[in-house]
Amino acid sequence: MTHYLTKHARFTNQIELHAAVHEHIDMHWRAINKTDRTVLELLHSCSVDYLAAHISHQEMQKKLKMSNSTVRRTLRKLEKLRIIQRIPFVKPELSGLGANIYVILPVAV
Template sequence: MYTYLKNYTHFSTKEELDAATNLHIAKNYNHLNSTDRTVLDTIRRYSVKYGSAHLKAETIGKAIKKSESTVRRAIRKLEKLSIIERIPYVRPVLSGLGANVYSILPINEQAEMNTPSKAEEANDGKNQANNSADEPLFIKSNNKDLKETYPAEKMPLTLFERMKSILSSTIGDVALARKLFGIHRYHSLKLLMFSIYSDKEELFDELALRALHITVQKTKQKTIHNMAGYYSGVLNKLIDETLFSDTFHFYDKPADQFFYK
């Protein structure tokens, strides 16, 4: 049932997965709090059988007794540190909406993605001086970025820039990003004004990116004449299922009738 997860793994054995996880923790220890490490270990444990894990933030939160917002913050940090990869997964049920696939990255990918600053390179020189001639290449190739924290030069600084990056590398229509970002703001701001949702801005950003990934993937399956409209529908569905799936609805009209078309 979950054999598709093997398509996202970067390791051949459980031992390789465990070793990479331990190295990630050791290299980034000062930048990871106990919750970050616990979230990473939870992803590792769920990944043991197939090499990657298909999880909801809610599932991880229940496993470690933390809130979903706390789990999402930890996941975002692990992504920024290039420790894990988050892959939006489109399922053939539930309108294509589902949990994310999480894959722990091998250490050598982190070395390729990160570019140390001059100050970091000066510190790294102390580490590199201890390398022996027969040191494994797997370790040697990564000593130069032991001090690297957030690879900002490789990660867009804003949600809008991330959306532009995704569109540029997929359908090539960068101009569409501004329209889709506006749709995201339209949906999210209406809810952020309520105190119950005021702390969920990161969640809305995550849903905006997830909706974009789903929309882009759908363009590979069929022609979408109104990308903005399709994206709005997917995002609205994601927000509804994430926030209101367990809520009793008092209205006799579909929720999407309260949004513009």
């Protein structure tokens, strides 16, 4: 059975994902700060199994011990830099918005 996150994956394996994360960090070193890198690393670690992460702002806030506004601001920044893509997720059983799906994007050449 295919997991629902695999259809959003941009990579075929963990090695490609890992390489892309490090390329993004190297490429945007001056544009991103320690907080941005920490959030990116959390998304990377949550993406290991299915190459995409399904995590709420509240979960990130608890795991990283950051405020919700800092988490949201950082995610917007990573999206703007085209490091990640946010995909809104609707809970099928409730037909309401759930935690977003975050996909780390390949490095644009």
